[in-house]
Amino acid sequence: MRLGTIFYLYRVRLRARLVQELLAVAGIAVGVALLFASQVANNSLSSSVSHLASGLVGKSRLQVTARDPLGFDQRLLGRVQGLPGVLTAVPVLQRSVNLIGPRGSASVDLIGVNAMFASLEGKLLQHVSSGQLPRREGLAVPSPIARQIGVTALQSLKLQAGDRSTRIDVALVLQTSDIGELVDSPIVVAPLSMSQRLTAMPNRISRIVVEPRPGADDKVRRELVALAGAHLNITPALFDATIFRQAESPTSQSTELFSAISALVGFMFAFNAMLLTVPQRRNLISDLRLDGYPPLEIVEVMLFDALVLGIVGSTVGLLLGDLLSGGLLQANPGYLSFAFPVGSARVVSWQSVALAYCGGLLAAFAGVTIPLRRDIFIRESSAVHRSKGSSHSMILWSLVAGLGALVLTSLILLDGVTTVGVGIVAFACLVIAMLLLLPVVLRLTVKLFDIAQRPVMGVSPRIAVIELQSSSTRARS
Numbered sequence: 345m346r347l348g349t350i351f352y353l354y355r356v357r358l359r360a361r362l363v364q365e366l367l368a369v370a371g372i373a374v375g376v377a378l379l380f381a382s383q384v385a386n387n388s389l390s391s392s393v394s395h396l397a398s399g400l401v402g403k404s405r406l407q408v409t410a411r412d413p414l415g416f417d418q419r420l421l422g423r424v425q426g427l428p429g430v431l432t433a434v435p436v437l438q439r440s441v442n443l444i445g446p447r448g449s450a451s452v453d454l455i456g457v458n459a460m461f462a463s464l465e466g467k468l469l470q471h472v473s474s475g476q477l478p479r480r481e482g483l484a485v486p487s488p489i490a491r492q493i494g495v496t497a498l499q500s501l502k503l504q505a506g507d508r509s510t511r512i513d514v515a516l517v518l519q520t521s522d523i524g525e526l527v528d529s530p531i532v533v534a535p536l537s538m539s540q541r542l543t544a545m546p547n548r549i550s551r552i553v554v555e556p557r558p559g560a561d562d563k564v565r566r567e568l569v570a571l572a573g574a575h576l577n578i579t580p581a582l583f584d585a586t587i588f589r590q591a592e593s594p595t596s597q598s599t600e601l602f603s604a605i606s607a608l609v610g611f612m613f614a615f616n617a618m619l620l621t622v623p624q625r626r627n628l629i630s631d632l633r634l635d636g637y638p639p640l641e642i643v644e645v646m647l648f649d650a651l652v653l654g655i656v657g658s659t660v661g662l663l664l665g666d667l668l669s670g671g672l673l674q675a676n677p678g679y680l681s682f683a684f685p686v687g688s689a690r691v692v693s694w695q696s697v698a699l700a701y702c703g704g705l706l707a708a709f710a711g712v713t714i715p716l717r718r719d720i721f722i723r724e725s726s727a728v729h730r731s732k733g734s735s736h737s738m739i740l741w742s743l744v745a746g747l748g749a750l751v752l753t754s755l756i757l758l759d760g761v762t763t764v765g766v767g768i769v770a771f772a773c774l775v776i777a778m779l780l781l782l783p784v785v786l787r788l789t790v791k792l793f794d795i796a797q798r799p800v801m802g803v804s805p806r807i808a809v810i811e812l813q814s815s816s817t818r819a820r821s
Contacts, residue, residue: 350648357624364620368711369657371617372704375609376661380700381668382602384692388669391691394585395467396529400436400455401581402466404553405561408568409577413439415548416576424552427567429560434460435549437539443485443532444502445493452489452530454505456539456549464553467524468533482515484533486526490517505543512542553581604768608775611707618653618711625649625716643713650712651705658704665700666692739784746780749773 358365401407408424410416415437424433437456442449455468483503485495495501497517503510520527540546556564568578580586625646632642669690756770790809797805 350645353628353645354648354652357628361621361624364617364624365653367620368618368653368708369660371613371615372653372657372707373661373664374613375611375707376658376700376704377664377668378602378609379703380662380665380696383696383699384665384669384690387693387696388691391525394582395525396531397582397585399467399523399526401553402464402468402555404432404434404464404555404581406554406556406565406568407579407581407583408552408554408572409579409583410550411575411577413550415545415550418547418549420571421549421552423571424554424568427564427571429557429564429567430554431557432460432463432555434458434464434553435536436461436551436553437536437543437545437548438550439505439539439543439545441532441543442504443489443493444504445490445495447494448492450489450492450530452532454503454539454543455531455533456536457533458536464555467526481535481538482513484516484518485514486518486523486529486531487520488528489530489532490514503542508542508544510542512538601767601771605771608772611703611710612775615707615711615714618708619715622715625712629716646712646716647709650709653712654705654708657708658701661704662697662700739787742780743784746777746784749777749780753777 408420418435421433421435424430435458437454439454439456440451441454442451457468461468482498483501490496493501495514497514500511500513503512518527518533534542536549540548554564554568565578572578628645629642632645669692750773753770753773756766756773793805794809797809
């Protein structure tokens with residue numbers, strides 16, 4: 345069948361079932377929006393800390409870190425730089441502080457670095473030249489934080505570190521062109537000496553990031569362990585990102601479970617919404633069959649319907665999910681924000697878009713084709729002579745499979761849900777059991793009601809039973 349003919353048939357039918365089609369689009373959009381928003385929120389939470397960690401350590405592969413916020417003596421830096429296998433060793437002071445401006449306050453991490461920091465080639469201040477910074481000392485503040493507290497370059501603000509409060513100037517407002525995605529991280533950067541003065545930590549640093557010479561990593565690690573003794577930690581340079589992934593594991597698992605539930609709920613919503621359009625499509629199939637169209641051409645018409653629904657519903661769902669993901673990211677878990685500099689950047693990967701879009705298309709194709717599979721490939725004459733044994737065997741199969749899925753769900757719950765994957769399997773088994781058992785339960789309920797109402801001999805109950813026992817849209821799907 346020509347594409348123009350298929351499009352014409354769809355346009356004519358759309359006028360008669362516009363409301364039903366809009367409900368189907370809404371069902372797909374809700375599922376896609378929930379799935380997309382949960383994926384974006386999960387990816388963004390971990391990416392903000394990972395970007396900051398990589399931007400801070402640059403090319404370094406090892407680091408010496410303090411075990412408490414008070415840091416350690418800066419004189420250790422000279423001993424680390426003197427190790428034979430060390431190519432570069434850079435001191436860093438990192439301390440949680442509070443910035444207070446004319447329009448509000450913000451909790452950030454103060455990053456104190458010196459001129460050697462540029463040798464690491466990290467993304468933090470990578471594109472900021474010394475000529476951009478004023479000669480007088482001051483803070484380099486990312487533009488989102490500057491807007492939040494209402495300050496601009498060369499204005500002053502109040503910095504609180506513990507019980508100490510100091511007025512300090514803003515030397516530079518950092519833009520995306522300066523530090524890339526780190527512009528959304530809750531940090532401010534300052535010279536190391538000034539950071540030590542602001543935090544009342546003279547000659548103290550939080551870490552030393554180390555770039556060993558090629559092939560000397562193991563040797564340098566052993567030498568650093570000997571220097572650190574039992575008072576400091578020797579870890580890989582990106583160890584902070586690893587720790588954060590472990591800390592945010594409960595949040596990540598709950599988000600993954602929410603994604604799976606969203607996908608199933610959205611699929612069910614879309615599937616049931618599209619059942620409202622089944623009678624019109626069933627009549628169309630009968631008309632096309634009377635006009636002599638073969639099953640394959642009828643399938644083309646149905647697939648075009650599904651494609652339109654899937655594209656429109658998925659597109660609307662992605663737009664809604666984009667708005668929803670912004671709302672989800674406004675409230676990061678408190679225990680993570682307190683311990684890590686979690687940024688507000690939203691990371692939208694192509695995998696998240698593809699997964700949500702493909703899920704919407706799958707729901708559309710399933711919702712259109714599954715309820716009409718018999719109408720397309722089985723002629724009415726064959727359907728009339730369909731044996732009752734086949735119907736009884738289908739009921740028996742549904743009952744056995746549904747009970748099996750219900751038993752499997754019970755066993756999983758009794759054993760305990762230990763991972764997200766196990767929880768998703770349990771939830772999926774419960775949904776399958778519900779889908780398989782509900783038609784059987786409905787048939788049995790109607791049968792029992794039929795037996796119970798026979799002594800009454802009422803007309804209304806009998807008509808209700810006949811209507812419930814007839815081949816309705818949902819029963820035939």
